[in-house]
Amino acid sequence: MLIRTRHRSECSHSEVTPREVYARRREFLRTSIGLGAGLALGGLGMSAPAAAALRGYELEFEPGDFSTDESKTSLDEITSYNNFFEMGPGKSDPKTYADQLKTDPWTITVDGLCDNPGEYAVEDFINPWSLEERIYRMRCVEGWSMVIPWIGFELNRIIEKAKPGAGARYVAFESIYDPDNLRGQRRRPRASGGLEWPYTEGLRLDEAMHPLTILSVGLYEEVLPNQNGAPIRLVVPWKYGFKSIKSIQHIRFVEEEPPTLWNQAQPDEYGFYSNVNPDVDHPRWSQRTERRIGEFRRRRTEMFNGYGDEVASLYDGMDLREHF
Template identity: 60%
Template sequence: MFIRPQRPWQGREQDVTPEPVYRQRRRFMRDAAGVLLTASGLPALAGAAIPEGRFDDPEGPGRFSTDEDRTPYGDVTGYNNFFEFGSSKSDPSEYAESMPIDPWSIRVEGEAEETGDIPLEDFIRPHAFEERIYRLRCVEGWSMVIPWIGFPLTDVIRRLRPTSRAKYVEFITLHDPENMRGQRRDILDWPYVEGLRMDEASHPLTILAVGLYGEALPKQNGAPIRLVVPWKYGFKSIKSIVKIRFVEEQPTSSWMRSAPDEYGFYANVNPEVSHPRWSQRRERRIGEFGKRPTEKFNGYGEWVAGLYRGMDLEKHF
């Protein structure tokens, strides 16, 4: 009899939150929060975060969401890349708790009419939360399906009103070596930097996530706010954002600076372009035994292929 060994990073079956349970819990917390707000005389703000990292029932899952089985919560939160805490997949869940996230603000700079430091509460308050069930594929060859909670980045862009000179959006992660132990090592040139072309950033698939599985983002997954771009490799979805810059020139991302022959600016999932050290033609969905073929644009080509019409996607990788 074949017994499949339990890997250290894998969540136990009893730790997985069944979908009906987490939805029922969200409804209970929504109702409880409404009672508290009413009793306190405070208005219930649509789209605003509610106490203790809980969310009102978001819109969705919406037309962009996949109907594939969700990756168990324990795997989503226990097996990921966040090099600010170390290079092992278990390092983020082990060490991220030391990162302070309250208070938190986002600094907006560059070619936009609205700039300056914006407290996180004010940054997210105008936006209605949505659930987006997206695939996320890592360049290393593994993938997950995650029910994110967030809102379209394009809503933020409209609100900040970039000028005509803004061709790209640059994002920067928190730099805090005292609490982010990985930043004490020269794994990358810190702080972490990523960027998108303006039309990519404005695409309705691109979201800023503040939660997953109906709860606030765990620190190891990029709390309190991160980017999610589902048709690109996971390293493009920068975590724990503290700065957004609207710029005219293409940003140089951290992985481009570190290994320009391996990581390009676009980072589109493309099984036809191999990483210099491995093929991208197949992937392993976390929780599954075998491998499956990798889909171009991670399966989102119907909506995003037009962004790259006429481009050589082997050159612009």
């Protein structure tokens, strides 16, 4: 059983976010879920019935368990410097070509070794009383990092709803495949670094069940922007960023370790686990330091991205140099 505990670095929400910012959030929510629900929630791919179901609720996003008290990366930097190879290989490509991602309508297939498979809309997983803000450190394998205030819910909610069977040991994820609209998916595998679409990822079931693992539907005071993985994406903060698959359309429970996009393309560089580990270098660069976007100095990389107190026990007895 996983017992939720407060992270040692947590502080009160008044220390993280000023009162006036919360006031803006409340006003944003009042607008998006109330009078403007159809427009604002359209970015989530939400149907009119879903918007109506949420209308009238006044949600207040407070920093949830495990949130860090570090300074947050600006919204502009989060939304203009990132990886989303379906839109192109450049860091600015996701923002430039964000309109190529079509999020309405959107369904998520949940199947595999589970008792309750089905086709779900994003809103089926959103409970008005349980969205929360998680301020997470995020570390990219390329050596840069951010602190992002995600809005979402724990992945274990979907897992509990699906009721995986006794043989389910892993959770496999698959992203959108839409080469007619997504320019990056029109490139041949050789031209795109050997990437075989759609984007696939996976977690061990206990990793997926951990309360740090969330599905995000927003960040800061906004619904999730297209360039950051709208309408719903995975966030696993103790792993390198490429594990946090964007624009999820398929979740499957499986017995064997599922294939993942980067591990298939370059297995000597991208392992299945991909835990942030300063002692395991990428073949082409060191992972001992990182540069926080918005800063000029480099800082020491922390094991498990600083979440070791919460997740190190998941890997007891494993050689993390071998299982990188």
